[in-house]
Amino acid sequence: MKYGYILRRIAILVATLYTVITITFILVRLSPYDPYAYFLSQEASMGIASPSQLAALAEYYYNLIPNQPIYIQYFQYLISVMEGNFGHSLIYPQMTVANIIATRLPWTLYIVITSTVISFFIGTYAGQRLGYKRGGKVDGSIVTFFTVLHSIPIYGMGLILLFFISLKAGLLPSAGAYSANVAPGPNLPFIISVIRHSILPISTFIFGSVGGWTLGMRANTISVLGEDYVNAAELRGIPTSRIASRYVGRNAILPQFTSLVISIGFAFGGAVFVEQIFTYPGIGQMLVTSVGDGDYPVIMGITIIIIAAVLISVLVADLTYQFLDPRVRK
Amino acid sequence: MDELQEVGIQAKTSLLYFDNVSVHFEIKGMDKPLIAVDGVSFSMNDGELAALVGESGSGKSTLGRVVVGLQKPTSGKALFRGKDIYKLKGKAFLEYRRSVQLVHQDPYAALNPALTIYESLAPALRRWNIVDKKDTRKAVSSMLEFVGLRPENYIDKYPNQLSGGERQRICVARALSVRPKLVVADEPVTMIDVSLRLSIVDLLLNSKKQFGTSYIFITHDMALARYFLLKGGGGKLMVMENGKLVEMGDVEEVINNPKHEYTKKLIESVTE
Numbered sequence: 001m002k003y004g005y006i007l008r009r010i011a012i013l014v015a016t017l018y019t020v021i022t023i024t025f026i027l028v029r030l031s032p033y034d035p036y037a038y039f040l041s042q043e044a045s046m047g048i049a050s051p052s053q054l055a056a057l058a059e060y061y062y063n064l065i066p067n068q069p070i071y072i073q074y075f076q077y078l079i080s081v082m083e084g085n086f087g088h089s090l091i092y093p094q095m096t097v098a099n100i101i102a103t104r105l106p107w108t109l110y111i112v113i114t115s116t117v118i119s120f121f122i123g124t125y126a127g128q129r130l131g132y133k134r135g136g137k138v139d140g141s142i143v144t145f146f147t148v149l150h151s152i153p154i155y156g157m158g159l160i161l162l163f164f165i166s167l168k169a170g171l172l173p174s175a176g177a178y179s180a181n182v183a184p185g186p187n188l189p190f191i192i193s194v195i196r197h198s199i200l201p202i203s204t205f206i207f208g209s210v211g212g213w214t215l216g217m218r219a220n221t222i223s224v225l226g227e228d229y230v231n232a233a234e235l236r237g238i239p240t241s242r243i244a245s246r247y248v249g250r251n252a253i254l255p256q257f258t259s260l261v262i263s264i265g266f267a268f269g270g271a272v273f274v275e276q277i278f279t280y281p282g283i284g285q286m287l288v289t290s291v292g293d294g295d296y297p298v299i300m301g302i303t304i305i306i307i308a309a310v311l312i313s314v315l316v317a318d319l320t321y322q323f324l325d326p327r328v329r330k
Numbered sequence: 331m332d333e334l335q336e337v338g339i340q341a342k343t344s345l346l347y348f349d350n351v352s353v354h355f356e357i358k359g360m361d362k363p364l365i366a367v368d369g370v371s372f373s374m375n376d377g378e379l380a381a382l383v384g385e386s387g388s389g390k391s392t393l394g395r396v397v398v399g400l401q402k403p404t405s406g407k408a409l410f411r412g413k414d415i416y417k418l419k420g421k422a423f424l425e426y427r428r429s430v431q432l433v434h435q436d437p438y439a440a441l442n443p444a445l446t447i448y449e450s451l452a453p454a455l456r457r458w459n460i461v462d463k464k465d466t467r468k469a470v471s472s473m474l475e476f477v478g479l480r481p482e483n484y485i486d487k488y489p490n491q492l493s494g495g496e497r498q499r500i501c502v503a504r505a506l507s508v509r510p511k512l513v514v515a516d517e518p519v520t521m522i523d524v525s526l527r528l529s530i531v532d533l534l535l536n537s538k539k540q541f542g543t544s545y546i547f548i549t550h551d552m553a554l555a556r557y558f559l560l561k562g563g564g565g566k567l568m569v570m571e572n573g574k575l576v577e578m579g580d581v582e583e584v585i586n587n588p589k590h591e592y593t594k595k596l597i598e599s600v601t602e
Contacts (some may be wrong), residue, residue: 228440236454326488
């Protein structure tokens with residue numbers, strides 16, 4: 001493993017993250033509709049605040065100190081974000097943004113990671129089977145099915161499931177992460193309730209992505225099946241099961257794996273839709289709520305977290321890839 | 331003995347016996363099928379060398395694929411030890427495939443990039459019980475030695491760490507490792523550095539000497555075909571044009587006294 005390479009990748013990640021933090025600052029502070037100036041004028045017009053109180057409020061919520069030059073405000077903001085201090089929510093003044101993210105993020109992680117992993121396994125398995133049966137009748141109709149499935153937008157899929165499974169058939173709950181009548185904690189009723197509430201959001205993610213995994217794996221399988229080393233292995237009488245795993249599967253899954261890690265990051269973006277549809281208390285739903293409330297400190301915090309998730313997963317994909325593909329290893 | 335009987339005996343005793351073999355490819359949007367191999371007949375005996383010469387598109391690779399069992403002919407008889415290759419079932423077909431190995435043109439595409447050299451070579455040895463489990467590593471090492479590679483430097487490497495010439499040596503070792511009776515070498519040195527080509531050809535001939543392996547050496551290069559056959563102690567030169575075998579005979583006879591125009595052209599293009 002080349003340490004220089006890892007360091008360079010981490011430097012790129014830090015630089016990107018820094019840019020993102022800067023952009024969130026610029027968006028809030030310098031946009032024509034300046035929510036921060038609006039906040040200050042609103043607080044002032046309520047007549048409660050002396051200038052010093054106003055400054056304290058501004059720092060409390062936004063990590064910004066009014067009446068300072070803009071670059072000082074910028075460094076102030078940068079330093080507090082690096083300390084993990086994203087300010088306070090305007091709507092729930094007693095909560096820090098970091099607190100809100102910490103209570104919401106586990107739900108999003110649970111939904112996103114579970115669904116991506118399940119979808120990946122189903123898609124990879126189905127894709128390889130289809131690749132082997134390429135050109136047949138089964139292949140044609142299943143490929144059509146997955147293509148259609150893949151082209152339904154994730155919010156459309158969410159609404160379809162919500163309407164039929166939950167509202168019409170009443171099979172599964174339509175909102176929340178668990179029922180009001182169970183006590184959160186490591187007890188069976190709570191766990192069952194959590195699972196029942198998560199089935200629909202997870203299924204939405206799976207239906208939205210399994211088509212892509214399947215079609216991708218099918219295409220990779222077909223191209224690997226045409227490789228000389230596969231028919232050389234057949235000629236030597238290597239057992240079919242070994243060819244399927246070590247020759248075809250191993251080489252076809254490599255590009256899939258990169259997409260897997262990256263897709264976990266991007267699923268955070270998809271979580272905005274899915275969590276909103278199922279009123280699931282993750283950061284995606286929090287983001288939508290905050291936008292509606294004009295709760296800018298929370299919006300800024302969640303934006304940074306979502307982008308950080310994408311960046312980190314891309315980095316992980318990049319670094320783990322070399323363990324899987326000997327061609328990248330040196 | 332009448333002619334028919336004689337043919338029958340030849341078909342049974344030959345290692346390989348092809349009678350009027352054709353391969354047609356149906357192509358969408360074309361009314362006529364593409365005729366890749368057109369009524370080809372020839373036979374090969376144990377330990378015999380043959381070179382199949384023709385320009386690209388003449389159907390020589392397709393014929394090679396028919397020989398190794400990868401391409402079912404549209405019509406004609408393809409016999410291996412008197413049995414129709416494409417009617418063999420199950421274990422018999424696997425045994426046949428093992429007996430006839432292929433060395434590909436492109437050494438970069440012929441090795442599984444995910445496996446080390448040992449992992450590529452060992453399973454087939456185990457599969458056919460060629461060596462005891464505990465001796466597998468030793469057997470792979472000796473195959474590498476045979477193709478001129480120091481085992482300790484290569485056995486645990488991945489293909490991407492090797493040069494084209496080294497990879498092709500590995501491919502030869504891999505083909506020979508299952509003790510084939512016949513090897514089809516399809517343009518085995520075309521993608522190899524010119525300075526290394528003859529050493530790979532010599533390697534193939536060594537295995538003929540040591541194990542009695544028969545070869546069908548496919549090439550577009552008349553000079554190389556001649557080198558292969560003469561250095562190997564003589565053999566059959568087959569010239570292919572547009573899917574047909576236009577000339578076939580002992581190498582010296584064909585080179586010195588070519589009958590077909592196409593053969594003359596190929597020989598002239600070398601001497602010029």
